[in-house]
Amino acid sequence: MKEDLNKIREERAEYDKALASCSSRDEVGFITTSSEPVDILNTPADIEGFDYLRDLGLPGSFPFTRGLHPNMYRGRLWTMRQFAGFGTAKDTNQRYKYLLDHGQTGLSVAFDFPTIYGRDSDDAFCEGEVGRCGVAVSSPEDMETLFDGIALGEVSTSMTINGPAAVLFAFYIHAAEKQGVPQEKLRGTIQNDILKEYIAQKSWIFPPRPSMRIITDIMGFAAEHVPQWNTISISGYHIREAGSTALQELAFTLADGFAYVEAGINAGLDVDTFAPRLSFFFNAHNDVFEEIAKYRAARRIWARHMKENYGAKDPGSWLMRFHTQTAGCSLTASQPENNIVQGLAAVLGGTQSLHTNSMDETLSLPTEKAVKIALRTQQIIAYESGVANTIDPLAGSYFVENLTNKMEEGAEKYFEKIKKLGGVVEAIEKGFFQREIADAAYRYQREIEKKKRIIVGINEYVEEEKPDIEILKIDPQVEVEQHRRLKRLRENRDSDLCDKRLEDLKAACRGTENVMPRILECTRAYCTLGEIVEAIKEIFGTYTEPPIF
Amino acid sequence: MAKKIRVLVAKPGLDGHDRGVKVVAAGLRDAGMEVIYTGLHQNAEAIVESAIQEDVDIVGLSMLSGAHMTYFPKVRNLLDEKGASDIMLIGGGIVPDDDKQKLIDDGVVVALFDPGTKLQKIVDFITKSVSKD
């Protein structure tokens, strides 16, 4: 069916003229969440040159725009993976069992701030922070308790940890060892995406260059010993949460991904040995079409670059597998229904795994009741909405294909810019990403204040009465309990062995030996997280960020 | 030179989420105030020392990590100890209602702003509070 594009353009021009006499609600902006103006309408003329096989192809075939696998959700639904963690390892262990009982299909660990920054629960600077935003894991013993009664050979576990990722990874391997599960059987992910830490999440420990070295060590180690493990979850979620636009989320995430690929190659690894185990993590924000276009463009861009720029030959290296989380920054106390819209966007976009936020998370960590509702939302999308029955249903939409193309073009422009700045690490040191994000965040807020952007419950349909929800409280006893556990651990272990192992680790850091085996040995001697991180800090130093507003 | 309202905005503790504090800082600047931002990972002592050296009218803490019942009282007490009881303490972030009420009732903070609060509301509050002196 060949369209007469010239005739369409003529009619379109007439239509545009006629629009002038229609009354328009233009006191609001017809903009995406990224402040991009939205076309009132798209026609075949807006996707001139569209080539189905080149631009889309079929699911499971290059360039994977329509989906990574031939039968997508008909073969296997996305993993319902609710991020969870709070209090002590024992508290969180109970929550994991609850979630698995209610139909969750993968585990996801949220660590508390001390753990995220590689500090033990009894570190003086951590007062008041233990177990509040996640589970406290200071020792290999805590990790064992966290998965007590959960067969690590049978679940896949995602751990949101970055600065000290190597250590928590070692703790997990060790906990599995104690269960008798060999390393080759372990399935899961460590977030381990340090570049986005400098850009957005800010939970770094060491400076950029040594951190990249640790990451390539992890990639090399896992390729050989833990082949089913995803060594990085290259993340856009946090970049978006920090206030970036959808395009920035897409471009900065993929740029980070390419930086890791280059780091691996420069470290002497064959791209096909580690690339199949790189995974991604995106945000699902409110504008449904913008998000879907983002995911489709991401798949296409990654496949093309991996095949054509990096010479990856294994099709596994071309697959942009991703997890999605609904946007935390869009939550307000009066909008629990947000999940449905965002969850739909993620599924229509072909995500491999999904976390939906709970309605009480503007006030505290989720209660059991709230997280069950979030889980049910996913189950309703999966079984009742019908969207999982067909693959990439929006393909061929003039609007969605146009948006997908625009996303790809925009991303390529950003890649050029970053290259001119000297690469991702250089651009971080120059504050490029941080500035883009801060500007976008401020613009978004200004739009809300000017009512160019309506947020239900915030600047429109505001209710004075706040919903009365019971929220989760973290017992301050958690901190006391952790102090006690650590004290007991330090008394019962062989301290001399610990010291020796830490010295060996420092030697590896100074040299070029892979640090992972050394970290594992420290783990087996029951060194704590803080002790291992301090040893590494001694050699690699720490990082202070440039002041960017 | 015209008198300006000076505000110190700080991120105490380990929490690295700085989108809100940066948006607030920019909003206060656009309302004509002088805003000193401490950066991330500050302890109470550093925050108070900065507040005193900068002779600010208001200290604002951004707390999303759940450690608010530790840091707000700590900063308030330290300000008082160092003879700066006239410097007002406000904040924002993730603070459940009952904790919020307690902090206000105990005189630790004069106001806490929920996520989604309009910048103008914060600006108006600060302007009104400072002019009362």
Added chain:
Amino acid sequence: MSKLAEQVLSGDRRAVARLISAVENEPEKVQDELEKIYLNTGKAYRIGITGPPGSGKSSLTDTLTLRAREEGLSVGIIAIDPTSPFTGGALLGDRIRMQRIGLDPGVFIRSMATRGSMGGLCAAAGDAADILDSFGKDIVITETVGVGQSEVEIVRVADTTIVVLSPEAGDAVQTLKAGLMEIADIFVINKCDRESAGKLVLEVRSMLELKAYDDAAWRPLAIETSATKGIGIDELYNAVKEHKAYLEKEGELHAKRLGAAIRKIHDLVVSQVQRDLQSAEVTKELEKLAKLIMDGKLTPQSAARKIISKLKSRKTGADS
């Protein structure tokens, strides 16, 4: 207000901060306090640091301060950042770069905004430096972006003026055209570990070579540093010491401070005259005379003479 000078001299940090605020907000009300502390000034060695935005001035200030602290010297820092011309507000983020010294009791850091181009910044910054001097600081560093006339002026009155350049922070030659070249006693090429730094170093050194200096005059030094990596800090510190020694030997320090004293008297007189001009009585007279000019009955020159004799016959001093 009246106890502030006493409190500053007795070491009260809060009083120091409050007096600095007063010189920013209402200097005419604290001239007495400033007069009281003035006799305690003169001991601090004053360093001015300027350069384009992003050149690393704050990081350099931080490392230099640490170095000075190693020798047991106390440091006062005034960090000046621009006020937005549109909103009148300012984001003052220099402290972020100085976290290592933030809790050191021997260090006092004050962030200051330029607050518009109508003047007053020079006086306020100068007064703030005096306050920190009288407070007992051995070194006072004033750090500012050298874009405006007044900011260049602020660092020019320092004993040692350092101009900081870096490879990415704009075109070096253009910066120098803005008048910074003439005032620099020391040039710092910061971020010297970057690839393009080498080129900048060559540019600066050849520019210095081209300039003619008297035999006895101070030839500006060019030092390469990386503030974040700790490279070249000792060299910079020693360069400052060298300049200080030169100034003292040649009597230049005395001459400089004499010039500064003259300028200070000049500025105080001008401020007073400006205040008098703005008084209700004189304003009324001005309006009357302006009307006569409009009616063609008087020239502006004649009107000015009338005002000047009116000012001369008023009671002088801060008590009007």
